[in-house]
Each structure stands twice: as structure tokens, then as C-alpha cells.
Amino acid sequence: MKNPTDDYAFRLEMEVRDYELDCEQIVNNANYLHYLEHTRHKFCQAAGYSFMAMHEEGIDAVVRKLEMEYFSPLRSGDTFISCLNIERKGPRFIFHQDIFKKEGEPVVKSVVTIVALKDGKLSKGDEIAEAFKAYL
Amino acid sequence: MKNPTDDYAFRLEMEVRDYELDCEQIVNNANYLHYLEHTRHKFCQAAGYSFMAMHEEGIDAVVRKLEMEYFSPLRSGDTFISCLNIERKGPRFIFHQDIFKKEGEPVVKSVVTIVALKDGKLSKGDEIAEAFKAYL
Amino acid sequence: MKNPTDDYAFRLEMEVRDYELDCEQIVNNANYLHYLEHTRHKFCQAAGYSFMAMHEEGIDAVVRKLEMEYFSPLRSGDTFISCLNIERKGPRFIFHQDIFKKEGEPVVKSVVTIVALKDGKLSKGDEIAEAFKAYL
Amino acid sequence: MKNPTDDYAFRLEMEVRDYELDCEQIVNNANYLHYLEHTRHKFCQAAGYSFMAMHEEGIDAVVRKLEMEYFSPLRSGDTFISCLNIERKGPRFIFHQDIFKKEGEPVVKSVVTIVALKDGKLSKGDEIAEAFKAYL
Numbered sequence: 001m002k003n004p005t006d007d008y009a010f011r012l013e014m015e016v017r018d019y020e021l022d023c024e025q026i027v028n029n030a031n032y033l034h035y036l037e038h039t040r041h042k043f044c045q046a047a048g049y050s051f052m053a054m055h056e057e058g059i060d061a062v063v064r065k066l067e068m069e070y071f072s073p074l075r076s077g078d079t080f081i082s083c084l085n086i087e088r089k090g091p092r093f094i095f096h097q098d099i100f101k102k103e104g105e106p107v108v109k110s111v112v113t114i115v116a117l118k119d120g121k122l123s124k125g126d127e128i129a130e131a132f133k134a135y136l
Numbered sequence: 137m138k139n140p141t142d143d144y145a146f147r148l149e150m151e152v153r154d155y156e157l158d159c160e161q162i163v164n165n166a167n168y169l170h171y172l173e174h175t176r177h178k179f180c181q182a183a184g185y186s187f188m189a190m191h192e193e194g195i196d197a198v199v200r201k202l203e204m205e206y207f208s209p210l211r212s213g214d215t216f217i218s219c220l221n222i223e224r225k226g227p228r229f230i231f232h233q234d235i236f237k238k239e240g241e242p243v244v245k246s247v248v249t250i251v252a253l254k255d256g257k258l259s260k261g262d263e264i265a266e267a268f269k270a271y272l
Numbered sequence: 273m274k275n276p277t278d279d280y281a282f283r284l285e286m287e288v289r290d291y292e293l294d295c296e297q298i299v300n301n302a303n304y305l306h307y308l309e310h311t312r313h314k315f316c317q318a319a320g321y322s323f324m325a326m327h328e329e330g331i332d333a334v335v336r337k338l339e340m341e342y343f344s345p346l347r348s349g350d351t352f353i354s355c356l357n358i359e360r361k362g363p364r365f366i367f368h369q370d371i372f373k374k375e376g377e378p379v380v381k382s383v384v385t386i387v388a389l390k391d392g393k394l395s396k397g398d399e400i401a402e403a404f405k406a407y408l
Numbered sequence: 409m410k411n412p413t414d415d416y417a418f419r420l421e422m423e424v425r426d427y428e429l430d431c432e433q434i435v436n437n438a439n440y441l442h443y444l445e446h447t448r449h450k451f452c453q454a455a456g457y458s459f460m461a462m463h464e465e466g467i468d469a470v471v472r473k474l475e476m477e478y479f480s481p482l483r484s485g486d487t488f489i490s491c492l493n494i495e496r497k498g499p500r501f502i503f504h505q506d507i508f509k510k511e512g513e514p515v516v517k518s519v520v521t522i523v524a525l526k527d528g529k530l531s532k533g534d535e536i537a538e539a540f541k542a543y544l
Contacts, residue, residue, distance in 0.1 A: 034291050069201050301441055
């Protein structure tokens with residue numbers, strides 16, 4: 001049987017840490033952005049691209065837009081699969097980032113638009129596209 | 137002259153705390169969700185509504201959907217105005233939450249959709265609507 | 273050759289996530305408390321003890337005292353071993369929690385004193401001691 | 409009548425933000441380090457010292473040691489006073505940082521030892537001492 005996590009170029013298994021819960025005993029909504037960012041950075045690492053190394057060369061990838069739907073909250077003890085696809089639209093890199101519980105239940109679905117700044121100004125993103133060419 | 141922050145039902149002045157910066161020396165994108173949440177809770181407090189008191193009665197307001205655009209990053213030392221309007225669409229409460237630098241420059245613009253769970257199940261949101269009636 | 277991480281009852285391998293870095297490009301000092309807490313909770317889980325299950329029975333383990341020395345900062349890309357020993361001193365549970373880089377270099381050394389509250393009041397900690405008896 | 413917060417060189421009023429609570433519905437212990445850091449930075453700002461400006465000159469103030477006692481937890485809606493005294497011991501700057509509820513009840517008491525790195529190496533701290541001379 002097909003698992004919904006099969007359709008992605010990159011996936012990362014993570015687990016909830018209790019300090020990420022809030023007073024409603026579910027993962028606080030801001031922490032999903034941490035999960036998404038960490039997934040992007042691990043994907044970049046797998047693609048041979050380092051955010052810190054780029055930063056030192058004056059190139060900063062920054063979030064330009066975020067759309068996220070929350071389906072089912074994560075709770076203490078949950079493990080989950082954070083999945084990612086990437087496409088390029090001119091200077092914009094569109095990350096489709098979805099999180100599923102291990103059994104396949106959707107947790108969040110998101111579209112994260114990243115642009116590259118070069119010395120603080122919007123760039124065409126060619127350095128980033130070069131790093132991701134195997135996935136675009 | 138008109139300031140863009142005039143068009144909102146609620147506004148809150150805040151300032152960047154240095155621990156909110158990340159290695160790119162700008163406020164990490166997840167922290168804007170903290171700013172937005174804190175603004176909603178202060179708005180609720182001003183409206184006489186307490187998240188914790190509601191939680192103890194079995195009613196949890198949870199984020200269902202988030203759309204956010206990032207215009208200009210916040211940096212160390214910045215103060216900003218976090219602004220909010222609210223509308224109801226059936227069981228959904230739509231928060232229009234925009235952040236501006238003090239001089240009026242936009243930082244982020246967002247639409248946050250909240251639903252109310254009652255004992256874990258989606259409710260019609262009438263308890264929340266009652267609390268916010270002066271603003272809807 | 274002996275590795276300094278051999279002397280502990282529990283150890284957990286973790287890696288730095290870039291959102292944990294601050295504007296000095298090192299892990300922000302508060303995040304070490306997150307690492308320590310997560311390590312304690314994973315240790316508890318290994319010992320068959322659940323913080324959330326205990327919380328629902330009215331027993332909350334809370335930090336009473338913390339002593340921490342910082343030796344060498346963690347940076348982007350670092351993996352580390354978070355190590356733990358536990359001893360009981362009456363109602364107090366003393367966690368000796370040290371973090372090392374993979375090569376054995378010390379990062380932080382800490383002593384975390386935990387007490388148990390039962391319905392909000394200091395307890396003798398017997399429920400917790402029962403859960404940890406294999407390690408005390 | 410004397411308030412315990414009178415005995416400090418610097419004090420800052422803050423309030424709990426709900427995202428700082430954890431699943432035990434009290435402020436998570438790591439967030440006190442955020443409160444302490446923010447208080448130090450606001451103190452530095454009042455003394456005319458900027459962490460970011462120093463960082464750009466190659467001088468980083470880093471935490472070397474932390475001792476903290478937790479007396480009474482902060483909860484949703486609490487406001488508190490974060491207080492600070494500073495003394496110099498050679499290359500070490502000792503911050504005595506205590507937090508009280510508004511009515512004077514102690515929340516945490518801490519001693520935070522800071523050292524200055526210059527281009528990554530331990531410095532004598534003379535640049536920092538110069539900035540703080542009115543308080544030492």
C-alpha cells in the first residue's frame with residue numbers, strides 16, 4: 001500500500017520534544033516553522049548546500065511567504081515524517097513541505113517561498129539553483 | 137498624515153529581543169508566530185477573554201490556517217507595532233494581523249484562521265463570538 | 273581508549289538545529305536547557321516513566337535548582353552526546369547532565385535538581401523514586 | 409515599606425507570554441534564561457553598550473557559568489520584575505539576576521558569569537568594563 005510520504009524528494013523523521021508543547025498540551029504552532037526550517041536545512045545538507053557557508057559568502061536565503069494548514073495537532077510522544085519537494089519559479093524557490101504522523105495522517109501542509117538575498121539585495125537565485133539542480 | 141497602523145481594532149507595541157535573532161542576524165521566521173500569538177492573547181485579554189480560563193472549561197482556540205508574507209526583516213533594537221482586525225466566517229475566526237516598523241514600513245502581513253475546539257471537537261465558536269462581539 | 277561519555281547511565285545523541293543558533297552564531301545558552309530537559313524526558317521514557325501521564329495524575333516534576341558551566345559552544349552542524357546520571361537526596365533528584373562533542377570535548381556540565389509536586393505541593397518523591405529505582 | 413527590588417542597579421518589568429508556558433502550564437525553565445538575557449541586553453543598552461555593535465568589532469560576551477534557583481513558577485498573566493546587579497572579578501563579569509513577582513515574591517535567583525571573547529579568544533574584558541564603569 002502506498003504511503004503519502006512516498007511522493008517527496010526528501011523526508012526526515014523527527015519526534016516531538018516536550019518543551020515544544022504549549023499550555024494546550026499540543027505542539028505550539030510556531031514550532032512547526034522550526035520543524036520546516038530544520039527539514040529544509042537537512043535537505044540542503046543532503047544536497048551539499050550549507051546555509052552558514054552561504055551566509056559567509058553574503059548569500060542569505062530568507063522566507064518570503066508562508067502558507068500553512070494545520071490538520072491534526074502533534075502531542076507528547078508523537079513521531080512524525082517531515083517531507084519536502086522543491087520547485088523554482090524565477091528567483092523564487094517554492095518548498096512544498098508536509099508533515100505526517102507515522103501512520104500517514106496529515107499534520108500540516110505548507111508552501112514556503114524562499115528568495116535569496118545577495119549582500120542584502122534580492123538575487124536571481126542562480127547560486128541556490130545550482131546547489132539544488134538535482135531536485136529541480 | 138495617516139499611519140498604516142490606524143486601520144486596526146487592536147495594536148500592540150513590542151520590541152525585538154536579541155534571543156529572537158538567528159544566525160542571519162534577523163528575527164527568525166518562527167518568532168513572528170510568537171508575536172502574532174501574543175498579540176491575539178493581549179487582544180483577547182483586552183476583550184475580557186482568557187485562553188487559559190477557556191482551556192479549563194474545555195474550549196481550545198487552535199490555529200487552522202496561516203498565510204504570511206514577509207516584507208522587511210526585524211533586527212536587533214527594532215521596535216514594531218503588531219496590529220489586528222478580526223472577522224467571523226461561520227465557525228472560523230479570521231485574524232488579519234500585520235506588523236509594521238514604527239515609521240510605518242510593513243514587516244509581515246498575515247491572515248490567521250482560528251477555530252474553537254470544545255472537548256476536542258470542532259465547535260460552532262459561539263462562546264468565542266460572544267467574547268468578541270464588540271469587534272465583529 | 274576510554275570516552276568520557278562512558279561514565280553515564282544514559283546518553284542521547286543529538287545534533288544542533290540552525291534555529292537554535294543566535295546572532296553570535298553559537299547555540300543560544302537557553303537552548304542547552306532544552307537539550308537537558310529533552311534528555312531527561314527520553315531517560316524517563318526509557319525508564320518507563322511519562323511526564324505527561326504523571327502530570328495527569330497530579331504529579332509534576334519541576335526544576336528547583338540549576339548549575340551549569342559552559343566550556344565550548346556548539347555551532348551549526350555539530351552533533352553531540354547528552355549524558356545523564358541520577359542520584360536521590362531525600363525529596364530531591366539530582367541529575368548530573370553533561371554534554372560532549374562527539375570527539376569527547378566537553379560542551380556543558382550541569383547539575384539539575386528536580387523535586388516533585390503533588391497537587392501543587394512538595395512531595396517526598398516516592399512515586400518518582402519508584403520509577404527510577406533501577407538507576408538510583 | 410521596602411520592596412526587595414530596590415536593591416538592584418537595574419530593573420525591568422516584563423510579563424509572561426502564553427507561548428512561554430509548557431504543558432505543566434508554568435513558564436518553561438529555559439525561558440528564564442531568555443528573560444535574564446533580555447534583561448542584561450536592556451541593561452547594556454541603558455549603559456550605552458550594544459551586543460551587536462560589539463559582535464561586529466569581534467568582541468562576544470558569552471555565558472561561562474550559570475547558577476539558578478527556582479522559587480515560585482510564573483504562570484499565564486503574571487507580570488514580574490527582572491533585577492540585576494553587576495560586579496567584576498578579573499576577566500569575569502558576575503551578574504546577580506533575580507526575578508520577583510510584582511508583590512515581591514521571589515521567582516528565581518541567579519548568578520550569571522560572563523566572559524568576553526575577542527576574536528574567539530578569552531579577553532581581559534577591559535572593553536566591557538569600560539562600558540559598565542558606572543555600575544562596577
